[in-house]
Amino acid sequence: MLGLTMPIAIAFAPLAAQDASPAPTPTPVLAAGDLRAGTDLSGPWHYSIDPFRSGIAGFHGEAPDVGQQRWRDIDPRAAMASDNRVLYEFDLGHSPITTLPSSWLTEAPELRHYQGLMWYQRTFAAPPRRQGRTFLRFGAANYATIVYLNGQQVGRHEGGFTPFAFDVTKLLRDGDNQITVGVDSEASDTTVPPAVTDWENYGGITRPIRLITTPDTYVDDAWVRLLGDGRLAVDVHLDGPQAANRPVHLRIAELKLDRAGVTDANGDWRATMTAPRALVRWSPDRPKLYDVGVVAGEDSWQDRIGFRTIAVRGADILLNGKPIFLRGISMHEEELGVDPTRAMTTAAARALLGEIKDGLHGNFVRLAHYPHSDVTLRLADEMGLLVWSEIPVYWRVAWSNPDTLARARTMLAENIRRDRNRASVAIWSVANETPVTDARNAFLRTLVADVRRLDDTRLVSAALLVERSKTADHPVMTLADPLADVLDVMAINTYNGWYTQDRLTDLPTSEWRVPANKPLIFSELGADARAGFHDPIKSQKFSEDFQADYYRYTLQMADKVPTLRGLSPWILKDFRSPRRQNPDFQQGWNRKGLISETGQRKQAFDVLATYYQRHGG
Numbered sequence: 001m002l003g004l005t006m007p008i009a010i011a012f013a014p015l016a017a018q019d020a021s022p023a024p025t026p027t028p029v030l031a032a033g034d035l036r037a038g039t040d041l042s043g044p045w046h047y048s049i050d051p052f053r054s055g056i057a058g059f060h061g062e063a064p065d066v067g068q069q070r071w072r073d074i075d076p077r078a079a080m081a082s083d084n085r086v087l088y089e090f091d092l093g094h095s096p097i098t099t100l101p102s103s104w105l106t107e108a109p110e111l112r113h114y115q116g117l118m119w120y121q122r123t124f125a126a127p128p129r130r131q132g133r134t135f136l137r138f139g140a141a142n143y144a145t146i147v148y149l150n151g152q153q154v155g156r157h158e159g160g161f162t163p164f165a166f167d168v169t170k171l172l173r174d175g176d177n178q179i180t181v182g183v184d185s186e187a188s189d190t191t192v193p194p195a196v197t198d199w200e201n202y203g204g205i206t207r208p209i210r211l212i213t214t215p216d217t218y219v220d221d222a223w224v225r226l227l228g229d230g231r232l233a234v235d236v237h238l239d240g241p242q243a244a245n246r247p248v249h250l251r252i253a254e255l256k257l258d259r260a261g262v263t264d265a266n267g268d269w270r271a272t273m274t275a276p277r278a279l280v281r282w283s284p285d286r287p288k289l290y291d292v293g294v295v296a297g298e299d300s301w302q303d304r305i306g307f308r309t310i311a312v313r314g315a316d317i318l319l320n321g322k323p324i325f326l327r328g329i330s331m332h333e334e335e336l337g338v339d340p341t342r343a344m345t346t347a348a349a350r351a352l353l354g355e356i357k358d359g360l361h362g363n364f365v366r367l368a369h370y371p372h373s374d375v376t377l378r379l380a381d382e383m384g385l386l387v388w389s390e391i392p393v394y395w396r397v398a399w400s401n402p403d404t405l406a407r408a409r410t411m412l413a414e415n416i417r418r419d420r421n422r423a424s425v426a427i428w429s430v431a432n433e434t435p436v437t438d439a440r441n442a443f444l445r446t447l448v449a450d451v452r453r454l455d456d457t458r459l460v461s462a463a464l465l466v467e468r469s470k471t472a473d474h475p476v477m478t479l480a481d482p483l484a485d486v487l488d489v490m491a492i493n494t495y496n497g498w499y500t501q502d503r504l505t506d507l508p509t510s511e512w513r514v515p516a517n518k519p520l521i522f523s524e525l526g527a528d529a530r531a532g533f534h535d536p537i538k539s540q541k542f543s544e545d546f547q548a549d550y551y552r553y554t555l556q557m558a559d560k561v562p563t564l565r566g567l568s569p570w571i572l573k574d575f576r577s578p579r580r581q582n583p584d585f586q587q588g589w590n591r592k593g594l595i596s597e598t599g600q601r602k603q604a605f606d607v608l609a610t611y612y613q614r615h616g617g
């Protein structure tokens with residue numbers, strides 16, 4: 001793991017209580033960095049594997065030999081030709097070429113199952129007439145990344161799904177520049193997520209890499225939102241030599257709003273104001289977005305923002321003060337096609353979200369199990385889909401390891417700071433299917449507290465496990481998880497009838513014992529079906545008929561849960577998962593999609609679409 005993660009050789013004492021230290025702040029944040037003008041470094045890059053991580057350390061653990069230092073600003077071929085004492089055991093400039101962003105898994109057959117360190121390199125011309133500061137921003141790289149520019153280390157980052165940026169102003173040179181990036185995809189017991197999951201670990205640089213130029217003092221973070229009491233609030237953070245005591249303006253031209261302020265000694269400005277009467281609230285029915293600007297000296301920060309409130313009252317979820325039922329579905333970040341590579345273009349995201357919005361009559365999507373591309377979030381804003389956003393605290397996490405907690409907190413903070421201007425995001429989720437222990441409770445309570453400190457305008461949830469009573473003559477599921485106390489929305493994944501022996505016809509008799517004072521979402525329910533496999537008589541598992549029946553009976557069961565306020569069944573599209581190896585039906589794919597990997601709708605798609613139409617869609 002690039003030497004970025006620590007092996008758990010020693011046993012840590014369980015964290016007894018929640019960690020009350022402040023949530024980490026990524027530096028720089030470069031909020032809405034995807035919209036800033038810049039130079040796109042996507043496109044052709046050389047790549048070369050390094051399974052023994054020789055570019056990171058020598059075989060006794062010492063600094064790597066010169067002959068292994070992939071980032072060196074040299075031409076190995078020319079250097080060796082001119083001096084027979086020189087030895088390089090790499091030559092990235094003459095290595096094969098791939099197109100980024102993309103996972104390496106699909107680049108060559110021998111890389112299909114490669115998990116480890118990959119080096120990438122390219123050269124680029126420095127942006128002309130550079131002034132101010134230049135940042136190198138990665139949309140995401142999975143999982144641990146080390147970056148060099150012109151032979152100098154720029155920085156490191158851990159976490160496969162959130163953006164990160166480095167100030168490279170001083171390292172850039174006029175003319176040609178060489179960038180070298182090492183990305184290590186290997187997961188361990190202490191990474192987030194850990195090694196065992198149910199999805200493909202797409203190693204590589206999976207989102208755009210851009211050079212972004214700003215003035216010396218610039219708007220690093222800005223958060224503009226509607227408060228529960230109907231006022232607008234703005235938080236701005238400037239970074240740079242003139243960040244303190246600096247005049248700033250918040251502008252929403254369409255609403256004729258221009259509010260002036262001055263930053264404090266830390267470069268922060270916070271204000272609240274009456275919302276203009278003309279403000280149209282964002283909703284799935286009318287996903288109105290505004291061009292919002294923050295101007296500070298020479299810098300002009302821009303975003304497209306919708307304004308709405310989201311709250312709970314008893315068991316109801318209120319959007320703009322009105323109860324709403326979340327008609328949703330879950331999805332992974334994986335584009336349609338026979339060989340997806342997790343390169344989420346706007347067209348690829350639109351094809352998936354369009355199936356939810358128009359095909360299923362949905363108003364909600366669970367972006368599982370990690371932060372998805374900013375492309376998807378922006379499209380959810382534009383198309384009118386509420387979003388459940390989560391971090392990959394999934395299954396078997398090293399709850400007692402402080403480094404693992406630090407990783408999860410950083411990811412959560414990076415995710416929230418990236419997306420808290422997205423009207424679509426309604427729920428931040430901190431975990432998926434994690435068994436209750438003291439150490440786990442302390443870990444997750446820390447994350448819940450972080451969410452509340454970073455964004456008090458949205459709901460907090462987690463997909464929880466339930467206990468099943470063995471004695472009753474009908475299925476009885478009890479939610480006894482103490483974490484429910486600190487969540488706004490409780491969420492449960494249910495697979496009765498698929499992973500259990502229950503007859504589908506018995507599902508509607510199920511009893512759900514859940515706290516009555518909070519909304520409940522079935523954050524998953526599902527059954528595999530191979531598209532095109534029909535078995536109308538016996539309705540065996542993996543047939544479209546079984547999956548459709550499973551949905552019919554599970555939805556009947558859902559109708560009987562009085563506090564149920566939403567569904568995000570598992571899952572929109574069949575997705576790659578190495579744990580799914582039934583040769584007749586799965587072939588390395590989790591087949592719980594309502595559409596196949598190429599977009600073919602299965603019978604159950606219509607069952608859910610019809611159900612959602614009846615529920616107002």
Ligand code: GCB
Pocket residue numbers: 198369432433493524570590592
């Ligand atoms: C779950 C997990 C999800 C799996 C799914 C399944 O409960 O949250 O990641 O893919 O079940 O298909 O078993």
